[in-house]
Amino acid sequence: MTISRRSLLGASTHTLDDKYRLIIAKRHVDVLGPDASDFVLTAHPDGCLLLMDGRSFRELSDRIGGDLLDQVARERDVRRMLLGHAEEVKPDKTGRLLIPETLRGFLGLGEDSKEVVAVGSGDWIELWHPRQWLERRNRAVSGSLSSEQVVSQAS
Numbered sequence: 001m002t003i004s005r006r007s008l009l010g011a012s013t014h015t016l017d018d019k020y021r022l023i024i025a026k027r028h029v030d031v032l033g034p035d036a037s038d039f040v041l042t043a044h045p046d047g048c049l050l051l052m053d054g055r056s057f058r059e060l061s062d063r064i065g066g067d068l069l070d071q072v073a074r075e076r077d078v079r080r081m082l083l084g085h086a087e088e089v090k091p092d093k094t095g096r097l098l099i100p101e102t103l104r105g106f107l108g109l110g111e112d113s114k115e116v117v118a119v120g121s122g123d124w125i126e127l128w129h130p131r132q133w134l135e136r137r138n139r140a141v142s143g144s145l146s147s148e149q150v151v152s153q154a155s
Contacts, residue, residue, distance in 0.1 A: 008120035014118055016114040020101075025118060038055075041099065042082050087102075119133070
Protein backbone atom coordinates (compact mmCIF):
# COMPACT_ATOMS: atom_id res chain seq x y z
CA MET A 1 0.00 0.00 0.00
CA THR A 2 1.30 3.41 -0.92
CA ILE A 3 0.37 6.15 1.51
CA SER A 4 -1.06 9.04 -0.42
CA ARG A 5 -3.13 12.03 0.48
CA ARG A 6 -6.15 9.84 -0.31
CA SER A 7 -5.24 7.12 2.22
CA LEU A 8 -7.66 6.43 5.06
CA LEU A 9 -5.58 6.22 8.22
CA GLY A 10 -5.99 5.99 11.98
CA ALA A 11 -8.22 4.11 14.41
CA SER A 12 -11.07 5.35 16.59
CA THR A 13 -13.95 3.92 18.61
CA HIS A 14 -17.52 4.91 17.78
CA THR A 15 -20.86 4.20 19.41
CA LEU A 16 -23.73 3.55 17.03
CA ASP A 17 -26.95 5.40 17.73
CA ASP A 18 -30.26 3.66 18.56
CA LYS A 19 -30.92 3.02 14.84
CA TYR A 20 -27.43 1.50 14.35
CA ARG A 21 -26.05 4.44 12.41
CA LEU A 22 -22.35 5.24 12.29
CA ILE A 23 -20.89 8.72 12.07
CA ILE A 24 -17.81 8.65 9.85
CA ALA A 25 -14.84 10.50 11.39
CA LYS A 26 -14.24 13.91 9.82
CA ARG A 27 -10.68 12.98 8.86
CA HIS A 28 -12.09 10.11 6.78
CA VAL A 29 -14.81 12.26 5.23
CA ASP A 30 -12.12 14.79 4.25
CA VAL A 31 -10.13 12.04 2.48
CA LEU A 32 -13.20 10.64 0.72
CA GLY A 33 -14.18 14.10 -0.46
CA PRO A 34 -17.24 16.24 0.10
CA ASP A 35 -19.11 14.63 -2.81
CA ALA A 36 -18.63 11.05 -1.59
CA SER A 37 -22.14 9.66 -1.24
CA ASP A 38 -21.70 6.29 -2.92
CA PHE A 39 -20.52 3.76 -0.32
CA VAL A 40 -20.45 -0.01 -0.04
CA LEU A 41 -20.30 -1.93 3.23
CA THR A 42 -19.40 -5.63 3.18
CA ALA A 43 -18.17 -8.50 5.33
CA HIS A 44 -14.52 -9.55 5.30
CA PRO A 45 -13.25 -13.09 6.06
CA ASP A 46 -11.15 -11.71 8.95
CA GLY A 47 -14.35 -10.91 10.86
CA CYS A 48 -14.60 -7.18 10.21
CA LEU A 49 -16.70 -5.06 7.87
CA LEU A 50 -15.18 -3.03 5.04
CA LEU A 51 -16.55 0.42 4.23
CA MET A 52 -15.38 1.92 0.96
CA ASP A 53 -16.51 4.33 -1.69
CA GLY A 54 -18.24 2.88 -4.73
CA ARG A 55 -15.20 3.35 -6.98
CA SER A 56 -12.93 1.38 -4.64
CA PHE A 57 -15.53 -1.39 -4.34
CA ARG A 58 -15.87 -1.67 -8.13
CA GLU A 59 -12.07 -1.95 -8.40
CA LEU A 60 -12.01 -4.65 -5.70
CA SER A 61 -14.88 -6.48 -7.36
CA ASP A 62 -13.04 -6.43 -10.70
CA ARG A 63 -9.89 -7.86 -9.06
CA ILE A 64 -11.68 -10.76 -7.37
CA GLY A 65 -14.20 -11.37 -10.17
CA GLY A 66 -12.81 -14.67 -11.41
CA ASP A 67 -14.57 -17.71 -12.78
CA LEU A 68 -17.64 -19.12 -11.07
CA LEU A 69 -16.00 -22.55 -11.20
CA ASP A 70 -12.63 -21.33 -9.93
CA GLN A 71 -10.52 -24.28 -8.76
CA VAL A 72 -9.21 -22.47 -5.66
CA ALA A 73 -11.76 -22.84 -2.88
CA ARG A 74 -10.30 -19.99 -0.78
CA GLU A 75 -10.75 -17.56 -3.69
CA ARG A 76 -14.36 -18.65 -4.14
CA ASP A 77 -14.99 -18.23 -0.40
CA VAL A 78 -13.47 -14.74 -0.33
CA ARG A 79 -15.46 -13.72 -3.39
CA ARG A 80 -18.69 -15.05 -1.83
CA MET A 81 -17.98 -13.23 1.41
CA LEU A 82 -17.11 -9.86 -0.13
CA LEU A 83 -19.68 -9.81 -2.93
CA GLY A 84 -22.43 -11.78 -1.21
CA HIS A 85 -22.57 -9.49 1.81
CA ALA A 86 -22.10 -6.20 -0.05
CA GLU A 87 -24.68 -3.50 0.67
CA GLU A 88 -24.84 -0.03 -0.84
CA VAL A 89 -25.17 2.51 1.95
CA LYS A 90 -25.78 6.23 1.68
CA PRO A 91 -25.19 8.80 4.39
CA ASP A 92 -28.20 10.68 5.73
CA LYS A 93 -28.30 14.49 5.89
CA THR A 94 -26.05 14.51 8.94
CA GLY A 95 -23.49 12.08 7.49
CA ARG A 96 -24.56 8.95 9.38
CA LEU A 97 -24.50 5.53 7.70
CA LEU A 98 -26.97 2.83 8.66
CA ILE A 99 -25.31 -0.54 9.24
CA PRO A 100 -27.75 -3.12 7.78
CA GLU A 101 -29.06 -5.84 10.09
CA THR A 102 -27.26 -8.71 8.35
CA LEU A 103 -23.91 -6.96 8.67
CA ARG A 104 -24.61 -5.99 12.29
CA GLY A 105 -25.17 -9.69 13.00
CA PHE A 106 -21.96 -10.64 11.21
CA LEU A 107 -20.03 -8.18 13.40
CA GLY A 108 -21.80 -9.30 16.59
CA LEU A 109 -23.58 -6.01 17.25
CA GLY A 110 -26.88 -5.82 19.09
CA GLU A 111 -28.79 -4.02 21.82
CA ASP A 112 -26.00 -4.62 24.34
CA SER A 113 -23.14 -4.02 21.92
CA LYS A 114 -23.15 -0.86 19.81
CA GLU A 115 -19.47 0.07 19.81
CA VAL A 116 -17.29 -0.35 16.74
CA VAL A 117 -13.63 0.37 16.11
CA ALA A 118 -13.05 2.11 12.77
CA VAL A 119 -9.58 1.43 11.35
CA GLY A 120 -8.39 3.32 8.29
CA SER A 121 -6.73 0.83 5.94
CA GLY A 122 -5.73 2.79 2.87
CA ASP A 123 -8.62 2.64 0.41
CA TRP A 124 -11.23 1.49 2.93
CA ILE A 125 -12.23 1.62 6.57
CA GLU A 126 -12.39 -1.60 8.57
CA LEU A 127 -15.14 -1.77 11.19
CA TRP A 128 -14.42 -4.16 14.05
CA HIS A 129 -16.24 -5.32 17.15
CA PRO A 130 -13.97 -3.96 19.92
CA ARG A 131 -13.26 -7.43 21.34
CA GLN A 132 -12.25 -8.83 17.94
CA TRP A 133 -10.12 -5.76 17.20
CA LEU A 134 -8.29 -6.10 20.52
CA GLU A 135 -7.60 -9.80 19.84
CA ARG A 136 -6.35 -9.08 16.30
CA ARG A 137 -4.17 -6.19 17.45
CA ASN A 138 -2.74 -8.15 20.37
CA ARG A 139 -1.85 -11.07 18.10
CA ALA A 140 0.03 -8.71 15.79
CA VAL A 141 1.83 -7.00 18.69
CA SER A 142 2.70 -10.25 20.50
CA GLY A 143 4.34 -11.61 17.41
CA SER A 144 1.93 -14.48 16.82
CA LEU A 145 1.58 -12.89 13.41
CA SER A 146 4.94 -12.76 11.68
CA SER A 147 5.92 -9.54 9.93
CA GLU A 148 5.40 -11.40 6.62
CA GLN A 149 1.80 -12.27 7.63
CA VAL A 150 1.13 -8.67 8.65
CA VAL A 151 2.47 -7.39 5.31
CA SER A 152 0.55 -10.02 3.33
CA GLN A 153 -2.71 -9.22 5.18
CA ALA A 154 -2.16 -5.52 4.49
CA SER A 155 -2.05 -6.10 0.75
